[in-house]
Amino acid sequence: MMKKILSLLIVLLIITGCAPDEVLTVDPETYESLSVDELEEKLIDSRVDKLEGQVFYNIFPKSFADSNGDNRGDIEGITLSLDYLDNLGIKGLWLNPIHPSPTYHRYDVTDYLAVDPELGTIDDFVELIEQAHEREMVVIMDMVLNHSSSSHPWFQKAINGEEPYVDYYRIVKDEDFTSDLYPNREGWYHLENKGIWYYAAFWSEMPEFNADSVELRIEFRKILKYWLDLGVDGFRYDAAYHLYDSAEAEIRTPTMQRNQQFWLEMKDYVKSINPEAYVVAEVWSDSKTVQAYSSGFDSLFNFDFATKVLEGVNRGQPLEILTSILNHQRAMTERNPNFLDAIFLSNHDQPRVMTVFGNDRNKMNLASSILLTMPGNPYIYYGEELGYLGNKPDEQIREPFLWGEGSRVTTPLWEPIKFNTNTADVQAQQQDSNSLYHHYRSLIHIRHENEALLKGEMSFLNISSNVLAYERTSENQRMVALHNFSNQRFVFDFNHEGRVVFQTKAGSFFNKQVVIEPYESILIEVND
Ligand SMILES: [Ca+2]
Ligand SMILES: [Ca+2]
Structure with missing residues (x-):
């Protein structure tokens, strides 16, 4: 199938005489569509040793740090917080999406080549990267390639039948949308006045891409190259498991192999720009499913680890944690000998750890001590080091970060704080040697100073x-x-x-x- 697409692309290039400038920036001449086996073989030695074992910090930009007093977190706020993060011992930042978007979480992007004005400018982002690098800290950005916003110009053009955009999304004409081919209509939305159906598994305003489109794949390459050229150190891919999912295509269209091929191709491309770039993905599923994706990324989030540690600590049963972690890590290196595990306790989609533990500091200490002494890259969700509380709805697991009086930035109070009204802020915890903050800080530094814990x-x-x-x-x-x-x-x-x-x-x-x-x-x- 991919060979066909490649030939089609070459034909298109010949017909049009020359490619548009923006296509040339990723050089379609070198567009390769190799098979899963070929890509795996090509990438077998790909590795990012320099990051092995280091601790990452996950920032939800709207809630983290406000630099200009508008009560909304911004990129300059993150830059001004680098000393705090450096002092905590953090070696890598993962920023949830920073692209323009109609929503506060920005997982529905309207422009992949820009920064949301509420957060600042491209220059602000470049400044953040440079200042992070001065502190030997890497910056990775969230990249949402499964779907865009319904307000993205591509989608607006697509629903009006404009080429090539109509092919960028899972759009099916009324007459082709038969119950034989599409028996399961969950996630499909009808635009009656356009005579089409489109697929949007997560939300009607997040239409899903059709990654079979070569033009779209070239757009993706342009996007990845753009940010890599600006100095970003890698990407966290959202919803990687859903690129091709079973409901979005015609019945019996295989999905797993297509997912693997797509992500290996993206990895190959990213490494061709910067062999040291790091790609980590969200495949929110059981260990067995996650294992099928191990070669497509340097790293994958270990959701099983989070579940097992939280359950084990809550029930006072350590044994299941052991077998689960060892089995998982062994399996992940089968197809990717250089695989780095990405371990964590919770993220922006999950209840706050301290809430899961019923505000029990003993349990919090145990879980974080396990996290920070295990192999892999521990990811800390902002506020976890302060013992943040929070439960669904999502806004309340993304509450504003409490800086306290005298910080260089202010707490972005874009929403009322409900769960953390009694949580001690940064200033208070820094002054209290028994605080959870100091527990995290000590352990992170010990981890980074001791080779056995790191690698x-x-x-x-x-x-x-x-x-x-x-x-x-x-x-x-x-x-x-x-x-x-x-x-x-x-x-x-x-x-x-x-x-x-x-x-x-x-x-x-x-x-x-x-x-x-x-x-x-x-x-x-x-x-x-
Ligand atoms: Ca602001
Ligand atoms: Ca999809």
Whole structure:
């Protein structure tokens, strides 16, 4: 199929004599449509070692930091917050969408080559990238390639039958939209006056793209190149699993292989611009499904990790966490030996962790201590380090970030704070050495300063059914992490030399005996 599309493209280029300028910027001459196998082989050595194990921070731009007092978060606000993030130990930023959009979350984009004016300008974004790089921090941006806004000019042209845009979306004429070919009409919307149906799985105003269109794929390349050329370090792809989903095409159209091919092709393209660029994707599904996508990205969010850690900590049962993580990470490297796991506790689509834990600081300490000592890139959702609370609807899991008096930026109060009225702000937590902020900060720094935690292999230790225990080993270092899930002090003999490098309570390691207090996490560097 792709070979056909390629030939069609070449024919089109010949017919039109020369390609429009904007097409030439991505050079259609080199447009390759290889198969999944060919792409996997080509990309087998692709890797981004420099980011291995480092901690990322996920910013929801409208809610994070306001630089100009209009109560809306903006990009300059993020730039002015870089010292805060640097001090916390953050090495990478993931920004939720910054493109122009009619909604506050901006997951429905109207212009992929611009910054929403509410957030600032392209220059502001370039400044953010440059200042982040000065602090050895990378910046990745959300990229929503499954759907656009219904207000995107492409869609407006498409519903009026304009070429090539009509082919950019899943649009079917009334007469072709038969129940034989489209038995399941969920997610399909009828525009009676246009005589067409279009597909929009998430919301009527988010029409889904038709990635079979070569012209669209070239638009995507232009977009990716544009931001890479501006200095962005990579992308977080939204809804990667839904690029081709089962309801959007004619019945029995295979989807998995097409998804794999599409994302491998995008990865190949991004790496051709910058081999060091990093791509991470959202495939919100079970481990088995996620595994099919491991070669298409450097990294994928590990939703199973979040579920298992939250459930395990809540129920006081560490064992399932162990098997799940080991199995997942082993499976992910089968097709992509350089795969980096992206682990997290929650994100902008999920209830706040502290709310899941019923505001229990012990559980919060345990879960975050696990997150920050495991292999992979831990992602922290802004506010998690302050113990943010929040539950659906979505606006309330994206509440404004509490900077407190005396910060360089102000809290963007675009919506009333409901869940975090009693949450201590940045200033207060920085002054309190027992705050959750300091817990996060200490552990992030320890992670980055210790090779075993950053890049070491992981194996589990069988100590007790109440204690999650594992070791991380690198060439020159061995680190043991112990997390006591119970309300009982736990004492055991540990026949090694070493020292405690981190503890959340009064645990100790002395005379070959380890003591862990209830709900405590400790880290021991083993010296023999
Ligand atoms: Ca603002
Ligand atoms: Ca789709």
